[in-house]
Amino acid sequence: MSEHKVKGRTVCVAGAGVSGAAAARVLAAGGDRVVVLEDADGERQRAAAAGLAEIGVEVRLGGGELPEDTELLVTSPGLRPTHPLLVRARERGVEVIGEVELAWRLRPAEAAPWLVLTGTNGKTTTVRMLTSILAAAGRRAVAVGNVGDPVVEAVRGGADVLAVELSSFQLHWSHRLAPQAAAVLNVAPDHIDWHGSLDEYAKAKGRVFERAGTVVYNADDERAARLAAPYPGAVGFTLDVPRPGQVGVVEDLLVDRAFVADPVTTAEELAQLSDVRPFAPHNVANALAAAALARAHGVPAHAVRQGLQDFVPDPHRIAHVARVAGVDYVDDSKATNPHAAAASLMTYESIVWVAGGQLKGADIGDLVRAAAPRLRGAVLLGADRALIHEALARHAPNVPVLEVPGQDTGVMDRVVTEAARLASPGDTVLLAPAGASLDMFTGYGARGEAFARAVRRLEGA
Incomplete structure (x- = not known):
């Protein structure tokens, strides 16, 4: 067990969601007094609360004050740093960490290594x-973090390696x-309301590099490259021909010039472009x-190809519904x-775009212009x-x-009926x-399911 584990503390957990409940269970099993707010x-x-009470965890619904003897506060990633509970904890000198940090501190001896990734889009x-x-x-291998099981439980699960997806909230x-x-993977404006600025959001993303054995970054993304710049030996990935120390694309091949004996004079084929599904530049x-990341863990090239061929894409990610x-x-x-919509729009040449929803304060102008x-x-x-209509009026x-x-x-x-009226043979009606x-x-x-159902009704009309 890590030296950070001290039994008998009073630990407060903020939030009884999936990660909070998992943290509470693990802490209680280790002998800590746990209070969930x-x-x-x-x-x-x-x-x-009823489930946690059965293992001796006290849950206070409707919020509450930080217990006087609290030594550690484990927060939900959804709570902003300005939340009153977190502010009070810092004022009292109580350390505030997240469930992911707790998992790292509580990982057992000889724990499985972590391969961690973050980015604005493409993480899952x-x-x-x-x-x-x-x-x-x-x-x-087990996928954990922002996807899959809570990390604090997975670290004890006997995996050989953890594939860890982390959000900017978790990294903060x-x-x-x-x-x-x-x-x-990439850094574009998102969650600015939580972090306060794009610089702070990027800073949270960059925290993933601070103690990493191998730093991997998107060489085609200016902000990601800037975050990796202080780390000698960082490995870039690019859609262009890779330079020594990078992985990239040569004609129809994915090629490694980083994890080879002599990156200057040699390269190794990893896969073909046709092995990537669904095929799109961002994918x-x-x-x-x-x-x-896999090569940094010592995975041979043939396994990269086989793994990409075996991969089954999740629904609602540039999924072809029908041709009508x-x-x-x-x-x-x-x-x-x-940012995600831009990647999708760059995949097709002639598009009737289905768009809208909650922009969360994001600027749509650059996307429309491109x-x-x-x-x-x-x-x-x-x-x-x-707001999207206004941007289209200005830029298109x-x-x-x-x-x-x-x-x-x-x-x-x-929506689908109107899109069909605007489209001509050869066009793509794209929900992005x-x-x-x-x-x-x-x-x-x-x-996405509503869109697919509407398309199938159109197909059967």
């Missing part, structure tokens, strides 16, 4: 590609992580990042911010559709735009909303 007091929270796809590659190499509260390798970048009257319909509902030459039309829905004034108002379940049928979905749907998955 949960702001909400609903049915789900009461059920969680990349961590799942990485897990598939590790499995192809015969490693018992992590101070001592020393992964075997760490990657930053090739994801595959290169996953390959670099010569028009392709593609569901990328997972594109919940402008995509304008590819747009044949746009159909907008959701809370911030007017010749593109026909239709707004579909309403919050009812039939909106997506009307650039916004969150909770204004109209229970999540991006429900939005």
Whole structure:
């Protein structure tokens, strides 16, 4: 057990969600007195409180004061640093960490190494590609963190290696992580309301590099490259021909010039572009990042290819739904911010764009300006559709735009019908909303499913 573990403390856990409940269970099992403070007091929270009470954890629903003898506060990643509970803890000199940091401190001796990645977009796809590659190499690998099981439980699960996806929130509260390798996929404006500025958001992402054995970064992303610049020997991944010390693309091959005996004079083939599914430039970048992390762990090249071939993409990520009257319909509902939507829009040449939702304060102008030459039309829905319409009027004034108002379940049928009217054979009707979905749907998955159902009704008409 790590030397940081001191039994008998009073530890406060902020939040009774998945990560908070997991932290409380592990701490209680180790002999600590655990008090969980949960702001909400609903049915789900009461059920969680009842389960924790059975193992001696005290849960105070509706919030509460920090216990006087608290020695450590483990916070939910969703709580902003300005939350009153966290402010009071810092004023009293109580250390505040997250569940991921707790997991690192409590990992057992001879613990499995961590391969960690973060970025504005592509994290889940990349961590799942990485897990598939590790499995192809015969490693018992588990995807954890912002996806999969809580890290604090997974560190005790007997895996050979952990593939860890971390958000900027989780990294903000992590101070001592020393992964075997760490990657930053990209950095674009997001969660500025939580971090306060783009610089602070990027700083949180860059924390993943501070103690990493191997630093992996997107050489095609200016902010990611800037974060990696202080680290000698950092490995870049690029969609261009790789230089020594990089992995990249040569004609139709993914090629390694970093994890080879002589990067100056030799290279090793990792896979073919056709092994990357779904094929899109940003997904090739994801595959290169996953390959670099796996190679840092000692995975042979043949396992990279096999892992990419075995990988099954998640739904709602540039998923082809159908071809109707010569028009392709593609569901990328997972594109919940402008950066993700931009990657999707760059994949197709002639697009009727379905967009809208909650922009969360993000600027849509740069995205529209870059995509304008590819747009044949746009159909907008959701809370911030007017903001996208304004950006289209400024930067793509010749593109026909239709707004579909309403919050009812039939909106997506009307959206798809209008998109079909704007599209011609050879076009792609692309759902890449650039916004969150909770204004109209229970999540991006429900939005994508509604789009697919509407397309299939159109197909059968």
